[in-house]
Amino acid sequence: MKERQLLRAMFEAAIAAASPDKAVPANLPPPPAGRTIVVGAGKAAASMARAVEAHWPDDKALSGLVVTRYGHGVGRLKRIEVVEAAHPIPDAAGQNAARRILDLVRGLGSDDLALCLISGGGSALLSLPAPGITLDDKQALNKALLRSGANINEINCVRKHLSAIKGGRLAVAAAPARIVSLIISDVPGDDPSVIASGPTTPDATTLEDARAVLRRYGIVPPPSVQSLLDDSKSETPKPGDPAFTRSETRIIAAPQASLMAAAELAGRAGYCPLILGDALEGEAKEVGKVMAGIARQVAVHGQPAPAPCVLISGGETTVTVGGAGKGGRNVEFLLSLAVELDGRPRIYAIAGDTDGTDGAEEVAGAIVTPGSLARASQFGLNARALLADNDAHNFFRALGDQVITGPTLTNVNDFRAVLINPE
Numbered sequence: 001m002k003e004r005q006l007l008r009a010m011f012e013a014a015i016a017a018a019s020p021d022k023a024v025p026a027n028l029p030p031p032p033a034g035r036t037i038v039v040g041a042g043k044a045a046a047s048m049a050r051a052v053e054a055h056w057p058d059d060k061a062l063s064g065l066v067v068t069r070y071g072h073g074v075g076r077l078k079r080i081e082v083v084e085a086a087h088p089i090p091d092a093a094g095q096n097a098a099r100r101i102l103d104l105v106r107g108l109g110s111d112d113l114a115l116c117l118i119s120g121g122g123s124a125l126l127s128l129p130a131p132g133i134t135l136d137d138k139q140a141l142n143k144a145l146l147r148s149g150a151n152i153n154e155i156n157c158v159r160k161h162l163s164a165i166k167g168g169r170l171a172v173a174a175a176p177a178r179i180v181s182l183i184i185s186d187v188p189g190d191d192p193s194v195i196a197s198g199p200t201t202p203d204a205t206t207l208e209d210a211r212a213v214l215r216r217y218g219i220v221p222p223p224s225v226q227s228l229l230d231d232s233k234s235e236t237p238k239p240g241d242p243a244f245t246r247s248e249t250r251i252i253a254a255p256q257a258s259l260m261a262a263a264e265l266a267g268r269a270g271y272c273p274l275i276l277g278d279a280l281e282g283e284a285k286e287v288g289k290v291m292a293g294i295a296r297q298v299a300v301h302g303q304p305a306p307a308p309c310v311l312i313s314g315g316e317t318t319v320t321v322g323g324a325g326k327g328g329r330n331v332e333f334l335l336s337l338a339v340e341l342d343g344r345p346r347i348y349a350i351a352g353d354t355d356g357t358d359g360a361e362e363v364a365g366a367i368v369t370p371g372s373l374a375r376a377s378q379f380g381l382n383a384r385a386l387l388a389d390n391d392a393h394n395f396f397r398a399l400g401d402q403v404i405t406g407p408t409l410t411n412v413n414d415f416r417a418v419l420i421n422p423e
Contacts, residue, residue: 003419004367006269007350010262010310010417011364011403015354017261018184018412020044023252024051024117029180031060034111037177038064038080039101039170041126042119042196043087043355044184046073047409049080049117065104066117067097067125069357072407088146088360089139090127098128098165105170108177110246116170116179120186120355120411122196123156128164130228137222138162148217149320151281152187156197160236161210161229163197167236170199172243179247185254186355186413188279188315192249202244203236255279255314255412258354262417263312271419272309280315280416284329285387287317288336291418295337295347298420307346307422316413319359325391328359330414331366335392337418338368339383345370346421352403355411359393364405365415366396375399 016022038052045066056062056079064080069087076082085094105114129138141162145155160167171179181200183192193201211229214221221229228234237243255278263273276294280287291311298309317329330351341347352358352365373383379398386395396402 003348006266007348007367007417007419008403010265011350011352011415013261013265014258014415015408015410017258018253018354018410020048020051020184020410023184024048024182025055027182027250027252028052028055029113029115031057032111032113032178034109036060036062036113036115037104037108038062038066038115038117039104040066040117041122042184043069043072043121043411044119044409045117046082048119048182049077049082050074052115052117053077053079065097065101067094069121069125072409074409085125087121087124089142090124090135092135094125094127095135098126101126102128102165102170102173105174105177108174110176112177114174114177114179116181116200118181118196118199119184120195120413122199123159123166126165126196126199130162130164130234132228133162133224137224141221141225144219147321148219149283149318150213150217151318152316153194154213156194157205158210158213159197160203160205161207161234162225166197166199167203168198168201168241168244169237171247172237175243176246181247181249182252183249184410184412185251186411188281190251190254192251200247201249202239202241204239207232207235253410253412258412258415259312259314262415266310270308272305274305274309274311276311276313278314280313280317282317284317284319284332285336288333289340291416292337292340295341295418295420296344299344299347307420309420311418313416314413319390321390323389323391325386325389326361326393327390328353328361328393330358331392331396332387332390333416334366334368335383335387335395338372339387343370343373346423347418349416349418350403351414351416353414354408356405356408361393363393363402365403367401367403372399372401
């Protein structure tokens with residue numbers, strides 16, 4: 001199998017390992033004596049809801065509402081309504097869906113079940129501002145946080161404290177019903193309180209933590225937001241709150257399993273797979289430099305493993321936006337890697353978001369080859385200049401090396417593989 005084909009097949013194996021059709025059925029709870037209300041949010045929410053319907057007993061009542069990203073729906077379902085909304089900046093459709101979800105779970109009794117389907121992207125999609133905050137306020141703050149270089153834990157810490165539904169508040173509304181949350185993880189460490197900002201999970205972070213994030217990145221919030229963050233009555237529900245007594249969380253798909261699926265494929269193709277971690281974070285440019293250094297060490301010294309070898313990693317890098325270009329964290333990582341490798345032979349790489357969208361572009365990621373920089377120069381492209389302008393998408397578009405999958409209907413964060421052939 002050629003290098004490009006192998007890298008693309010590894011990416012597809014990683015995505016397939018996180019398929020809701022595979023992960024949901026084995027984790028469904030038994031039907032309750034009372035009602036079952038299905039609610040949820042995320043880029044995989046519609047495909048998760050479809051899997052629930054397909055495997056829920058026909059003679060047991062089922063209804064509900066989930067919200068997913070525009071273009072990530074699965075058509076009309078029979079018993080669960082699917083609403084599409086904006087991501088990564090929330091819109092009115094997401095706000096209305098979140099309000100309706102809260103209304104659906106309020107009034108549930110102890111014989112009822114709230115089945116919550118949660119996946120990456122849920123923070124933006126399940127956007128119901130806390131009292132006193134407008135949607136415009138949340139949109140402006142989201143934009144500032146996404147451009148600041150803050151990591152997902154920091155961003156979601158702030159989001160939880162400005163929400164009427166996230167940070168455990170959905171569980172508070174659903175109590176005393178039994179609450180079962182099926183979660184597809186897209187965050188480093190698989191912390192359920194961070195995934196989609198933890199709508200059914202107690203929140204250990206505090207208002208002061210949220211204020212500290214804004215100070216750290218020099219973000220001045222609107223007065224309404226500052227007022228809420230200064231009000232102790234706005235604190236999120238904490239561990240030990242009785243609302244969580246009957247709440248159960250199940251991580252049904254996570255980055256590590258996807259990395260292992262890709263590693264197995266690489267092994268069968270004759271490459272030594274090295275999984276470097278499922279939770280790598282940091283500036284995309286800097287992670288690219290580090291990965292280039294490890295690849296050179298393999299090529300020159302056969303460490304930490306001899307070629308043929310493939311370095312596999314997951315997690316979520318960040319991009320501090322200073323330029324005016326079009327870029328996502330995966331293509332920025334790849335362009336940095338290419339610049340550092342400077343055309344070194346026999347090294348190839350792929351990086352992509354497993355949901356099929358890297359940043360705001362409808363592109364999952366891209367592929368780097370030893371000839372990427374030389375080919376770019378033939379088009380008059382300066383790789384270093386484009387990297388400085390956060391314009392990696394245009395670099396790979398010109399080369400025809402973008403990886404386009406369309407919506408994958410799952411999301412276990414980023415996938416990266418660097419393949420090193422022997423001399």
